[in-house]
Each structure stands twice: as structure tokens, then as C-alpha cells.
Amino acid sequence: MKVQKLAQPAAIKVLEPWGTVAGLEGASTVQLSGLQKVIPGKEDIDTGIFACSAGSYRRSVKQAEIMHFLDGNGSFTPDGEETLTFTPGDTFFFAADTEGTWVMETPMRKLYVIFDAS
Template sequence: MKVQKITQPATIASMEDWGSVEGLPGTGSIGLSGLQKVIPGKEDIDTGIFECGVGSYRRSVKQAEIMHFLNGNGSFTPDGEETIHFKPGDSLFFEANTEGTWVIENTMRKLYVIFDAS
């Protein structure tokens, strides 16, 4: 199938349990879920919907990433740079090897594309 559709991604009630990430001190474990889409012939591109609960954690993705927020709000502080706040409707573009700290104030859901930018 050349075109895959995700109907109303902001309101999908049931997504796959993707486990959890250990939050920064004082946050505890943060639940993760999502819905991954595979592009045939381009399995090295990770795309779909990602959702995480409230808390603060370090970004661990090493590839470049494009994301568009559907729900939630919070911030991302790249190491050594100013904090960037986000809300539904915002999009962020990450260079490869961008490290920093997420602070999720309300459960966040985003559409994402992770890819090798080299």
C-alpha cells in the first residue's frame, strides 16, 4: 500500500504499550505508548504516533527527528541552549545527536518521523 492513513491521531483511544522511561530524580517512571507505521522499503525510517505521560526525562534518540504535537504541553531544553516550549499545533525539528531534557506538563502526543540524516 503506497498510502497509509491514521484517522484522527489526536483521539485514538488505544495504542500499543511501549513500556516506560526512567524519569529524572523526583519524576519516577513515565509511561510510553504509540502506534508505529512502517514504510515498505524504508524500514530504517521510524514514523508514527508517540505518547508519554507527565514528567521529566533525557532525550535518547540519536537520529534526526521531525515532530508535530497533537496534545499536551511542556518544554525541551537542548544541552547548552535555551528552553523551547511546545503546545498542540507546534512542530519541532531536531538535528541528529541532539541531547537535552524533556519536561512534559500534560500527557503529550505527537506525530513523529525519525531518520538517519547522514
């Protein structure tokens, strides 16, 4: 199938538990969940829905990423750069090897595509 539809991703109630990530010093552990979609023939592209609880943690993704926020409020501060805030409807584009700090003021949900940009 050349086209896959992800109907109403903001309204999907059940996501798979993806574990936790340690919060920054003094912050609580952040709960992760999601729904991964596989593109036949392009299994090296990671795409789907990602959600997490409120909290803060370091970004660990090494590939390029495009994300569109469906729910939540917060910010991302790339190392050595200014803080970018997000609300539902915003889209971020990350170059490969972008490191920095996430701060989710409320639980966050996004659509994402992670890919090798080399």
C-alpha cells in the first residue's frame, strides 16, 4: 500500500507503553508512549505518534526529525541556542545530531518522522 492513513491521531486513546526516561536533576521520571507506523519498503524511517507526561529530559535522537504537535505546551532549548516554545499546531524541524532539553509543562502528543538526512 503506497498510502497509509492515521485517522484523528490526537483522538487515539490507547498508545503502546514505551517506558520511561529519567528527568533532569530534581525532576520526576517522564512516561513515554506511542504508536509506530511502518512504511513498507522504508523500514529505516521511524514515524508515528509519540506522547509523554509532563516533565523535562535531554533529547537523545541522533537522526533528523520532523514533528507536529497535537497536544501539550512546553519548550525545547537546543544546546547553545534560544528556547523555542510549542503549543498544539506547531511544527519543529530538527537537523541530525540536535541536542538539547525538553520541558513539557503539560502532557505532550506529536506526530513524528525520524529519518537519516545524510
